[in-house]
Amino acid sequence: MELKKVSDRIYDLPAEERTDRPILGYIMGDKYSLAVDAGNSSDHVGKFYRELREFNFRLPDFTVITHWHWDHSFGTHVVSGKVVACHLTNEKLAEVQKWEWTDDAMEKRLQSGEDIEFCDQCIRLEYPDRSKIKVVTADVEFTGSITIDLGGILCEIREFISPHSSDSVLVHVPEERIVFIGDAESGDFYQNSGEYDKTKLGEMIKTLEDxxxxxxxxxxxxxxxxxxxVNFLKSERDRLCLYNY
Ligand SMILES: [Zn+2]
Known part of the structure; x- marks a missing residue:
C-alpha cells in the first residue's frame, strides 16, 4: 500500500515522477472527507481510491484543486463528491476545456507559450490515448476563502499569493497543524521560466510565517x-536579491 499516514486524520498518496503526478491529500472528518487535488488522470484517481478502499476509508465528499495545472486538475471529471476551486482556477479550466489534444494543437500551444515542453511530454506519457483527456470545471467556486467543517476537523481553503501560479489555493487544517500548498514553493514555469517573482515570493514567505x-x-x-x-524560500529570496533579479 502506498497511502502514507501524515497525522491522525491526514494521509497522502505520494507524488510520482514519471508522469509528474502530484501528492493527493486525504483529510478525514467524522462526517465527511476531503481530498486535496484531483490528480492528472482517471488512472491516478483510480489508484488513489483503490488505496482508500483498502484502508476502509470513505471516498472524498469534497476535492479541492490547489491550482489549474493539468497534473492537479485533469482527474476532476471522475472524482466522487463535489469539487471546490477558486474563481481563477475555474476560469482557467474553462479555457483549457476548449483545448484540443492533436499533435498539431499541442505543438501550436508550445509555440504560443500557452503550454510548456515538460507538461507536454508528461501528458503524452500519462495519456497514450489522448482522446481520454477530459477537462471540467469545479462544482463549487469561491473567492477569498471558504471553510468546510468535516466533523471534528475544519479545512480552511484560501487563495494566496505564490510565485508558482496566480490561482494558488492552500488547504489549512488547524487541528492537525498542517497546510497543503500545492506547488506554491516552486517558481513559475509558464510565465517566468521556472524562476521566482521576488515580490510574490516575499508575500508567500509572509503567509507561511503567519x-x-x-x-x-x-x-x-x-x-x-x-x-x-520557510528557510529554503528565504535563501531563494536572498539569491534573487544578490543577483538583483
Ligand atoms: Zn503546478
Missing amino acids: IDVDTIIPGHDMPQPKVAV
Whole structure:
C-alpha cells in the first residue's frame, strides 16, 4: 500500500515522477472527507481510491484543486463528491476545456507559450490515448476563502499569493497543524521560466510565517517541517536579491 499516514486524520498518496503526478491529500472528518487535488488522470484517481478502499476509508465528499495545472486538475471529471476551486482556477479550466489534444494543437500551444515542453511530454506519457483527456470545471467556486467543517476537523481553503501560479489555493487544517500548498514553493514555469517573482515570493514567505502549523505538504515532495520550507524560500529570496533579479 502506498497511502502514507501524515497525522491522525491526514494521509497522502505520494507524488510520482514519471508522469509528474502530484501528492493527493486525504483529510478525514467524522462526517465527511476531503481530498486535496484531483490528480492528472482517471488512472491516478483510480489508484488513489483503490488505496482508500483498502484502508476502509470513505471516498472524498469534497476535492479541492490547489491550482489549474493539468497534473492537479485533469482527474476532476471522475472524482466522487463535489469539487471546490477558486474563481481563477475555474476560469482557467474553462479555457483549457476548449483545448484540443492533436499533435498539431499541442505543438501550436508550445509555440504560443500557452503550454510548456515538460507538461507536454508528461501528458503524452500519462495519456497514450489522448482522446481520454477530459477537462471540467469545479462544482463549487469561491473567492477569498471558504471553510468546510468535516466533523471534528475544519479545512480552511484560501487563495494566496505564490510565485508558482496566480490561482494558488492552500488547504489549512488547524487541528492537525498542517497546510497543503500545492506547488506554491516552486517558481513559475509558464510565465517566468521556472524562476521566482521576488515580490510574490516575499508575500508567500509572509503567509507561511503567519500560518500556525508545524508541517507543510508541497505538491510534489514529502511533507516538510514548516521551518525547513520557510528557510529554503528565504535563501531563494536572498539569491534573487544578490543577483538583483
Ligand atoms: Zn503546478
